[in-house]
Each structure stands twice: as C-alpha cells, then as structure tokens.
Amino acid sequence: MDSFKKKFIEEASELIDKLEVTLLELEKNPDDPTQIQQVFRVMHTLKGNSSMFGFDLIDKFTHNLETVYDLIRNNQLKLTPQVLNVTLSSVDHLKAMLDEENYDDPDFLTTHNGLIAKINQLINPDKPMEEKQSVQINENKSEEVIHSYYVFFEPRKDIFKNGTNPLYLLDELTSLGKAKVFAHFNRVPLYDQINPEQCYVYWEAIIATENEVNSINDVFIFVESDSKLEIQKVADINLLADEKFLEEITQLANVQKDIGFVTVQRLANQSIARHNKSKSEVVKRERIGYKDKSTASIRVSSDKLDGLMNLVSELVTTQARLSLFAEENSVPGLAPIVENVQKLSRQLRDIAFSIVLIPIENLFGRFQRLVRDLSQELKKDVEFITEGAETELDKTIIENLSDPLMHIIRNSLDHGIEESAIRLAQGKSSKGKIQLKAFYSGANVIIQISDDGAGIDTEIIREKAIQKGIITAERKLSKKEILDLIFLPGFSTAKKVTDVSGRGVGMDVVKKKISEIRGEVEVDSEVGEGTTITIKLPLTLSIIDGLLVSINKSAYVIPLAAIDKIYAVEKSKIYTSFNNLITLDGKQIPFFSLRKEFNLSASDEELEQVVVVNFEDNSVGMVVDFVIGEYQAVLKPLGKHYKTHDIFSGATILGDGTVALVMDTNKIIKDFAKIQVINVK
Amino acid sequence: MEQEKTSKINSYLTFKLGDEEFAAHVGKVLNILEMTKITTVPKAPDYLKGVINLRGAVLPVIDARIKFGMPEAEYTTNTCIIVLDIDLDGDSVHVGAIVDSVQAVLEIDNNQIMPLPTLGSRYKSEFIIGMAKIDEKFIIILNMDAVFSIDEITNLRVNTEINADNVNVEKID
Amino acid sequence: MAKTILIVDDSESIREVVSFTLENEGYKVLIGVDGKDALKFLNGQVIDLIITDLHMPEMDGIELIKNVRKNTNYERIPILFLTTESQTAKKMEAKDAGATGWIIKPFVPAKLIAAINKVIR
Numbered sequence: 001m002d003s004f005k006k007k008f009i010e011e012a013s014e015l016i017d018k019l020e021v022t023l024l025e026l027e028k029n030p031d032d033p034t035q036i037q038q039v040f041r042v043m044h045t046l047k048g049n050s051s052m053f054g055f056d057l058i059d060k061f062t063h064n065l066e067t068v069y070d071l072i073r074n075n076q077l078k079l080t081p082q083v084l085n086v087t088l089s090s091v092d093h094l095k096a097m098l099d100e101e102n103y104d105d106p107d108f109l110t111t112h113n114g115l116i117a118k119i120n121q122l123i124n125p126d127k128p129m130e131e132k133q134s135v136q137i138n139e140n141k142s143e144e145v146i147h148s149y150y151v152f153f154e155p156r157k158d159i160f161k162n163g164t165n166p167l168y169l170l171d172e173l174t175s176l177g178k179a180k181v182f183a184h185f186n187r188v189p190l191y192d193q194i195n196p197e198q199c200y201v202y203w204e205a206i207i208a209t210e211n212e213v214n215s216i217n218d219v220f221i222f223v224e225s226d227s228k229l230e231i232q233k234v235a236d237i238n239l240l241a242d243e244k245f246l247e248e249i250t251q252l253a254n255v256q257k258d259i260g261f262v263t264v265q266r267l268a269n270q271s272i273a274r275h276n277k278s279k280s281e282v283v284k285r286e287r288i289g290y291k292d293k294s295t296a297s298i299r300v301s302s303d304k305l306d307g308l309m310n311l312v313s314e315l316v317t318t319q320a321r322l323s324l325f326a327e328e329n330s331v332p333g334l335a336p337i338v339e340n341v342q343k344l345s346r347q348l349r350d351i352a353f354s355i356v357l358i359p360i361e362n363l364f365g366r367f368q369r370l371v372r373d374l375s376q377e378l379k380k381d382v383e384f385i386t387e388g389a390e391t392e393l394d395k396t397i398i399e400n401l402s403d404p405l406m407h408i409i410r411n412s413l414d415h416g417i418e419e420s421a422i423r424l425a426q427g428k429s430s431k432g433k434i435q436l437k438a439f440y441s442g443a444n445v446i447i448q449i450s451d452d453g454a455g456i457d458t459e460i461i462r463e464k465a466i467q468k469g470i471i472t473a474e475r476k477l478s479k480k481e482i483l484d485l486i487f488l489p490g491f492s493t494a495k496k497v498t499d500v501s502g503r504g505v506g507m508d509v510v511k512k513k514i515s516e517i518r519g520e521v522e523v524d525s526e527v528g529e530g531t532t533i534t535i536k537l538p539l540t541l542s543i544i545d546g547l548l549v550s551i552n553k554s555a556y557v558i559p560l561a562a563i564d565k566i567y568a569v570e571k572s573k574i575y576t577s578f579n580n581l582i583t584l585d586g587k588q589i590p591f592f593s594l595r596k597e598f599n600l601s602a603s604d605e606e607l608e609q610v611v612v613v614n615f616e617d618n619s620v621g622m623v624v625d626f627v628i629g630e631y632q633a634v635l636k637p638l639g640k641h642y643k644t645h646d647i648f649s650g651a652t653i654l655g656d657g658t659v660a661l662v663m664d665t666n667k668i669i670k671d672f673a674k675i676q677v678i679n680v681k
Numbered sequence: 682m683e684q685e686k687t688s689k690i691n692s693y694l695t696f697k698l699g700d701e702e703f704a705a706h707v708g709k710v711l712n713i714l715e716m717t718k719i720t721t722v723p724k725a726p727d728y729l730k731g732v733i734n735l736r737g738a739v740l741p742v743i744d745a746r747i748k749f750g751m752p753e754a755e756y757t758t759n760t761c762i763i764v765l766d767i768d769l770d771g772d773s774v775h776v777g778a779i780v781d782s783v784q785a786v787l788e789i790d791n792n793q794i795m796p797l798p799t800l801g802s803r804y805k806s807e808f809i810i811g812m813a814k815i816d817e818k819f820i821i822i823l824n825m826d827a828v829f830s831i832d833e834i835t836n837l838r839v840n841t842e843i844n845a846d847n848v849n850v851e852k853i854d
Numbered sequence: 855m856a857k858t859i860l861i862v863d864d865s866e867s868i869r870e871v872v873s874f875t876l877e878n879e880g881y882k883v884l885i886g887v888d889g890k891d892a893l894k895f896l897n898g899q900v901i902d903l904i905i906t907d908l909h910m911p912e913m914d915g916i917e918l919i920k921n922v923r924k925n926t927n928y929e930r931i932p933i934l935f936l937t938t939e940s941q942t943a944k945k946m947e948a949k950d951a952g953a954t955g956w957i958i959k960p961f962v963p964a965k966l967i968a969a970i971n972k973v974i975r
Contacts, residue, residue: 008867051959168974
C-alpha cells in the first residue's frame with residue numbers, strides 16, 4: 001500500500017477516535033456548539049480527503065453526515081438521541097471502512113446500506129435522497145479536425161491584486177495549438193498617468209486546435225468571473241493556415257481598436273468558402289487506386305531502436321541470472337514466476353527483433369531503378385528479377401549492403417551481360433537476365449546475384465594474377481581459388497575501364513564491406529553461361545538462441561539455428577571410427593572432436609555428445625563433452641584483438657558471471673576442413 | 682606520444698615484469714583487477730590469454746610477459762590485470778594486461794624523462810616514450826597504444842635474443 | 855532557480871501528497887499546518903505561491919488569504935485554495951478574500967500541476 005494511503009488511514013483513525021470522544025461529550029451536552037462544529041469539521045475533512053486516497057466509499061458515506069451536522073450547526077436540525085445513535089454507529093462503521101478487506105464481507109455491506117438509509121432519513125424524512133451525479137463532460141478529441149476559435153479576453157483592471165498574471169493564461173491558451181494573438185494597448189493611459197498596479201491591456205486571439213471549446217474555457221477558469229471573456233468557435237478548419245485570412249485580421253487589428261467577433265466570423269466564412277473550393281479541385285486531381293499500405297507504420301529513430309535493443313539484451317542477461325538463481329535456490333512459488341519471466345522476455349525479444357529487422361524489399365526497389373537506368377545507358381537489354389523481397393535483415397546490415405550490392409550489379413551489367421547481338425550469336429536470348437535472390441539458410445541470410453552473361457574467364461584472371469606477381473606461372477590453382485583472386489585489391493580485369501564500374505572500387509572493397517557486417521562472399525562462374533555471387537550474412541546481431549555445451553569444463557554456445565540434432569554417443573565409437581565418419585540414424589555423417597580442434601586433451605568420460613550441425617547443405621557432427629541446455633545468448637563482441645579470430649562470433653556472459661564463447665560453426669568446420677580433407681559431398 | 686608528454690597530468694602507474702619496471706600513463710589505465718579466472722579462447726595467439734567478464738562487457742586479456750617476448754611465468758598473489766584504454770586505429774579499445782605486480786603511482790615530471798639514445802639503445806623507440814631514473818632504478822615509460830596493439834609479439838628490444846639478465850645497460854649521454 | 859511553494863493544510867496526508875508531487879516537479883516546498891503556522895513564513899523570504907486548505911483550526915484558509923493580502927511583501931503572491939466540488943459559497947468567499955484560483959478535491963497530481971501552471975512559471 002503506498003505510504004500516502006497509509007498516512008491517510010493513520011490520520012483518519014485518529015480523527016475517528018477523536019470524533020468518538022466528541023460524540024460522547026455531545027451526549028452529555030447536546031447543545032454545545034463547539035462540539036457540534038468539531039463533528040462537522042471531522043466529517044468535512046474525512047469527506048474532502050478520503051477520495052484523494054482511494055476511499056470513495058468513505059467520501060460518499062460522510063457526505064450526508066456532513067450535511068446533517070451542517071444543518072445542526074445552523075439550527076436547521078435538532079441533535080436528537082436518534083441522530084447521536086446513528087452517528088455513533090456510523091463511527092464504528094467508519095473504522096471498518098478504513099480496512100478495504102472488509103468490503104467483501106456481506107455483513108459489512110448490509111451495515112453500510114442500512115446506515116446510509118438511516119442517515120438519509122435524518123435529512124429528508126421519508127424522502128429518498130438523490131445521489132448527486134456529477135456529469136462528466138467527456139472531451140472527445142474529434143479526430144484530426146482542427147477548429148478555429150475566437151477569444152476575447154479583457155481582465156478586470158485590478159486583476160493583479162489577487163496574484164493573477166494574464167500572460168501565463170495566454171501562454172496556456174497558445175499552447176493548445178496554433179495561435180495568433182493581438183494585444184490591444186489603446187486603453188493604456190499616458191505615461192505619467194499609468195498606475196503600474198493596474199491592467200490596461202486586453203487581448204484578442206484566433207486559436208487553431210484539435211481540442212474542443214472546453215479546453216479553452218478551462219484556461220480562463222480562474223478569471224472568468226473577473227474579466228470580460230468571449231470564446232467562440234468560428235470555423236472547423238485551421239484559419240491560420242490561410243494567408244489571406246491572416247493578412248486581413250492583422251491589418252484590422254493594427255487599424256481598429258478591436259476586431260470583434262462579428263468581423264472575425266465574416267472573414268472566417270470567406271476563408272471557409274475558399275477552402276472548400278480548393279478542396280474539391282484536389283479531389284478531382286487525386287489518382288484513384290494507389291497502393292494502400294494495409295498496416296500502419298510509424299517512424300522510429302535509430303537511437304531509440306538501439307536503446308530498445310540494448311535494454312532487451314540486458315533483460316535477457318538478467319533473466320538468465322534469475323533462472324540460474326531460481327534453480328540453485330528452491331524458493332516456494334518462485335519457479336513458475338521465473339518461467340513466466342523467461343517466456344515474456346523471449347516474446348519481448350522476438351518483437352524487438354522484428355522491429356529492428358526490416359524486409360530487404362526497398363533495397364530491391366533501388367536496384368530495379370539502377371538496372372533500368374544503366375541498361376539504357378549501356379544499351380543492353382536486361383531483365384531484372386528479384387526473389388525473396390520479404391526476407392528480413394537487421395536494418396544496419398541492410399544499410400551496409402547497399403553499396404556492395406550495387407557494385408556487384410553494376411559489374412554484372414557492365415562486364416557480365418553481353419550486348420544483344422553477341423548474345424543472339426551465342427544462341428542466348430537477346431534479353432539478358434540478372435536475378436537477385438534472398439533467402440534464409442540456417443542461421444544466415446543468403447543473398448545471391450546471378451546473371452546469364454559471359455561469365456568470368458579464369459584464364460584471364462590467372463594471366464592477370466601472374467602479371468601482377470600475385471602468383472607464379474607454375475602455381476596450380478583450383479577454379480575456385482582462381483575465382484577468389486578477384487577479391488584481391490586492385491584486381492579489376494575489365495578490358496576497358498568504363499565509367500560505370502570504375503576502377504579501384506573493386507571486389508576487394510565489396511569483400512571488405514561484407515566482412516565488416518560479419519558476412520562472407522563467394523563467386524562461381526561458367527564461361528559463356530554466367531556468374532553467381534553469393535553473400536552469406538549472419539541473421540541477428542545481438543541475441544542468439546543457442547545451445548550451451550560444455551567442453552573441458554568450459555561453456556560454449558552453438559547457435560540453435562545451425563543445429564540439426566543432438567546424439568549421445570559412446571566414446572569408443574567415436575575414437576574407433578574409420579575415416580571420421582559416424583553412423584547416426586542410419587546415415588553416415590562426418591564428424592570431428594571439438595576438444596581436438598581446440599587443442600585440448602581427450603576427455604575421461606564414457607559418453608560424449610555429438611551435435612550435428614548443418615553446413616552448406618550437409619550435416620557435420622561436432623563432438624562435445626555434454627550438452628547443458630538451451631540458452632539465450634546476448635552476444636558481446638570479443639574485441640578488436642580477436643577480430644581475425646573468426647571461429648567465434650563473440651561471447652556471452654552466463655548467469656553465474658562466467659564467459660562462454662559463441663561458436664561460428666561454419667568457420668569452425670571450414671577451419672577443420674582446411675587441415676583435414678573431409679569428403680563432404 | 683607527444684600528447685602524453687605535454688599533458689598536465691604527470692602520473693604514471695608502475696608495474697613489474699620480471700626484474701624490469703615499466704610505467705604507463707594513468708590516462709591509459711582504467712582499473713586494476715586482481716588475477717581472476719580467464720576464459721581461454723582456443724586457437725588464439727599465445728599472448729592472448731583469453732577473456733574475462735568486466736561488469737557485463739567481455740574484456741580480452743593479454744599476458745604482458747608473452748607480449749614482450751619474455752618466458753611465461755606462474756601467477757602469484759601479486760599478479761594483476763591492468764585494464765587499459767588504448768587507441769587502436771582511431772578506436773578506443775579496452776584490454777586487460779597481466780603483469781607480475783603493480784608497484785605504485787608516481788609523479789614523473791617531463792624533465793625527468795630521458796629520451797632513448799638514438800644509437801645503441803636496447804629498446805625500440807616506437808614502443809617506448811622514454812626512461813626515467815627514480816630512486817636509483819630505471820623505469821621504462823611505455824607507449825601503451827603501440828605496445829598493446831594487435832601485432833603478435835611486441836619486441837621491445839632491438840635484438841630479441843638479449844636477455845635482461847646478462848646485458849649491462851649502457852646509457853649513452 | 856527553483857520556485858518556492860508554501861503548502862498549508864491541517865491534514866498530514868494531504869500535505870505529504872502535495873509536497874511529494876511538487877518536489878518531484880522541482881519545486882521547493884514549505885509546510886504550514888494551519889493558517890497561523892503558515893504566517894511565520896511571511897518573514898521576507900521569497901515565496902512564489904501559496905496553496906492552502908480552507909478548513910483549518912487556529913486560522914482557517916480565508917483568514918490566511920486575507921492576512922497574506924494585507925502583508926505588503928506578499929500582496930500580489932498567487933494563492934490557490936483547496937476545495938470540494940460543492941462548495942460554491944466558500945469558493946466565492948475565498949476569491950473575494952483575494953485568492954487567485956482553486957484546486958478541487960479530490961485531485962490527481964496532473965490537475966494540481968495544471969492549476970499551478972496557470973499562476974506561476
């Protein structure tokens with residue numbers, strides 16, 4: 001219970017006790033005016049203060065008692081023993097009313113109603129008392145309609161005497177919306193006749209607001225009896241947006257003493273007429289059937305989103321600590337609450353993420369335009385197809401993708417797609433095709449740009465690389481390795497440097513930008529058939545649904561999205577396997593031990609667990625000591641010192657304060673694959 | 682570097698690695714922590730000992746001895762982690778440095794700092810702001826930004842084979 | 855500089871609620887338990903607004919208002935009084951005594967602040 005309420009109850013109890021004493025005195029001396037006044041005062045105080053603290057019932061109950069004693073002190077009612085009895089019974093009941101737990105008790109209600117009836121009887125014998133209903137005038141803000149009002153305010157000359165400052169009222173008035181205020185000084189006497197304690201100024205104002213007239217009346221509520229006040233609605237449009245209207249009334253205000261309601265209304269009507277005329281013209285011009293966004297949206301500043309995400313992250317972390325605490329300390333009733341908190345924070349996290357994740361579609365839109373303009377400029381006939389516009393990505397990732405994607409598309413248009421004549425000669429359709437695809441794969445978003453153009457000639461690249469001294473002529477490289485060379489700095493193999501893709505802004509910059517958002521980029525190409533560039537991006541930035549595993553007494557997190565299934569396997573099976581393959585669910589799956597990967601000794605346990613993750617359309621098993629459980633990991637960066645150490649995407653702080661590293665399974669598997677040749681296909 | 686020399690604050694935190702005493706400008710020092718359990722990050726360079734939880738943020742921890750090319754030593758009760766705020770490529774980066782012990786905070790006036798001799802100095806000038814002689818000892822004042830950058834080993838010494846024990850310090854005036 | 859408001863009410867619970875609300879808004883608060891007690895603050899110190907209840911022992915609100923207006927140092931100070939809906943007669947009396955405005959009980963903090971904003975800034 002809030003402390004103010006408690007205070008009131010204390011106070012009220014004291015008052016009621018004093019009341020009791022007073023009543024008992026009155027019993028002995030029923031005509032004592034001081035005592036009567038005392039009773040009245042207590043009733044008045046109780047009535048006045050009780051509803052402040054939530055005791056509306058006491059308010060209503062004491063209301064009539066106050067009336068009774070008001071009548072008595074004004075000699076309009078006699079203080080009979082009956083009155084005293086009722087009052088004393090009421091006192092008992094008042095004490096009960098201070099404890100809200102009684103309100104459910106049927107006996108309490110019976111007593112309550114009985115007493116009310118009796119008290120009413122005292123005031124109006126045989127006439128039921130009407131409950132004074134205070135009618136609330138509900139202010140309905142009419143949706144988006146702006147009303148214009150005319151206000152005339154002339155305070156009484158000596159209004160300063162009671163501490164009023166008319167300027168504050170004008171401030172309040174103008175804060176209701178847009179206002180134009182004219183101060184009239186024509187009644188200000190000559191300097192040597194001015195009495196500084198008098199108010200000679202009066203005001204007229206036009207105010208445009210969505211509020212109803214009551215809001216304006218409210219401004220002047222303290223002074224309405226001390227001033228000449230006129231408040232009238234003059235239009236249901238914003239007159240102040242009409243230049244002509246403004247001009248006209250300003251002119252008049254400067255010239256005349258007052259503008260006056262009549263004149264204002266006249267000018268307002270003219271403005272309304274003008275407004276209606278232009279509105280009908282606009283309606284004619286409006287195109288019918290433009291795309292309507294079915295869901296309303298609001299703009300939110302990035303800072304607020306970042307703030308929201310940070311708080312959500314902290315909530316997740318704290319909730320993890322709470323869950324841990326609940327596990328370690330069994331407090332009755334705590335577990336279901338903690339579970340609920342976990343559920344709620346997960347839901348909150350999901351919603352927060354959905355706010356920060358934006359569909360990639362408007363990026364696509366930008367590119368449509370680019371392709372259209374460029375293909376015209378280059379005189380190439382190109383069709384641009386997009387797929388997966390609804391795929392959602394973190395907004396910062398989308399922002400950072402824009403440049404690299406544009407460059408890739410430019411390249412495609414410039415060097416990839418051939419001119420129609422050449423295409424036809426090759427048996428291709430005259431219209432080239434560039435396709436932009438976005439889709440989810442595991443814990444990643446894949447963005448693919450493919451064209452059916454000339455492809456990349458690996459021979460040319462090889463030549464160039466030898467020329468630049470990057471590789472020696474003897475060096476044998478796989479097709480992929482040659483293609484990867486295009487990501488090296490300064491590697492523009494364009495036969496002629498066009499304005500479009502330029503020089504130096506090469507694929508190396510694209511690669512750099514993409515790795516900055518923790519993504520990867522690869523290229524595949526067939527000469528004469530086309531090129532495909534694949535960008536792989538991590539899905540969420542900061543909170544990952546993960547699986548907590550233990551390896552050598554340290555905890556690690558594996559992103560849940562990467563995991564297919566978990567198996568418990570006997571250690572013997574693992575270490576006697578042939579070719580690093582293990583049979584799980586009837587399938588042969590390549591695997592490796594994370595302990596070994598991390599250069600740790602073999603474990604002592606009999607049973608180990610194999611976490612099967614997906615890796616480029618394949619399944620690979622990773623052996624851990626054991627699985628701890630699911631965990632929402634708030635991803636924290638490892639810092640610049642670990643920037644190149646990419647097998648871990650970051651770290652998270654567990655409920656007990658220790659640090660667990662979050663694995664990037666793709667990178668770990670790739671790392672492992674470099675050392676051992678795994679036949680994954 | 683220059684900035685540190687001309688800044689008004691002349692306080693330096695001194696710490697020891699083996700027998701040698703070093704100093705870091707207090708502007709670079711955020712905190713000193715007791716040695717605590719460090720979460721190892723597998724397959725990382727030796728000098729990166731791992732990470733710790735510092736008030737909700739993940740702090741990488743460097744073993745200063747390894748960074749300076751000294752042999753690793755057992756941690757004692759005096760071993761501490763100095764939390765540094767250094768400048769890496771224009772970014773402010775926090776990193777912890779494990780040192781054998783922390784000595785004191787000393788006031789070292791700019792005129793007490795001797796620049797390294799240009800010839801024949803044992804130490805590489807890009808890592809060292811200068812040297813000061815306090816109470817008969819030489820204290821090496823480090824450029825923390827350079828020292829704790831991301832290079833593998835910070836070879837403070839010109840000749841990596843030189844071991845502190847068997848060479849006399851020659852001050853060239 | 856923070857404005858100073860003098861609160862006068864014989865009900866401790868009301869005094870507490872009002873002073874809590876006002877202090878939250880950044881005002882400095884002086885407390886009087888009734889009219890007579892409140893007068894002691896009129897010793898030349900700066901008071902920017904007085905909020906007073908009407909029914910108090912020793913010296914009620916109306917008396918207080920009259921006394922304040924008689925004091926040349928405080929004759930133009932804004933004064934708000936607390937009243938209940940039904941008390942039109944008392945309201946008139948208070949206004950005649952020189953009150954600037956009123957606050958109707960029961961009130962929520964927002965209403966209190968709205969009334970204050972009409973008379974001080």
